Amino acid sequence: ELKVEQNPLFLSMQEGKNYTIYCNYSTTSDRLYWYRQDPGKSLESLFVLLSNGAVKQEGRLMASLDTKARLSTLHITAAVHDLSATYFCAVNTGNQFYFGTGTSLTVIP
């Protein structure tokens, strides 16, 4: 069974600081996704990473993928309060998606 683990599970950080969320998965995968979820809402797609070494950036968020290490990172630069949410990574193999445990991020003014 494919396992997807994220750490940390909870992250409290001050505005303006940088931090990285890690996503490890247990087997080879076709693709790696990052999503954001606000309380009571569904998922918002952030990034899709399709190949080893892929790096994508949008605003203060940057995601990367190392398929050899089976590791993806989501880096937050100069955090702002609006980034407070839960972030999930997900791995796609064939026709199935497996979600990570989620990282609950709180950005403190």
Place this chain on the structure above:
Amino acid sequence: GAVVSQHPSWVICKSGTSVKIECRSLDFQATTMFWYRQFPKQSLMLMATSNEGSKATYEQGVEKDKFLINHASLTLSTLTVTSAHPEDSSFYICSARHGYSYEQYFGPGTRLTVT
């Protein structure tokens, strides 16, 4: 583009009754639809995958007789929770994918409360 809707957005039902949740792709043909369940402060758990015109494939531990999934057209899939119990209370989210596209598009979710 790529909008997925769910109806209802929330529903309260009594224990022992059945409830149907609809998932529609509004502007594309969804050859594959996924149903997830999410308990409070937990991750999404894939319940089943359905392809249009075929029987759904259920994940291990998901009772197919309790969670009936129908994917009758390329734009509509339904999840029926039969004989609902309080432990079925959860946030149910569908997503849809077209062909072999690598992206899946999520619906807004349905919050089910069974009393």
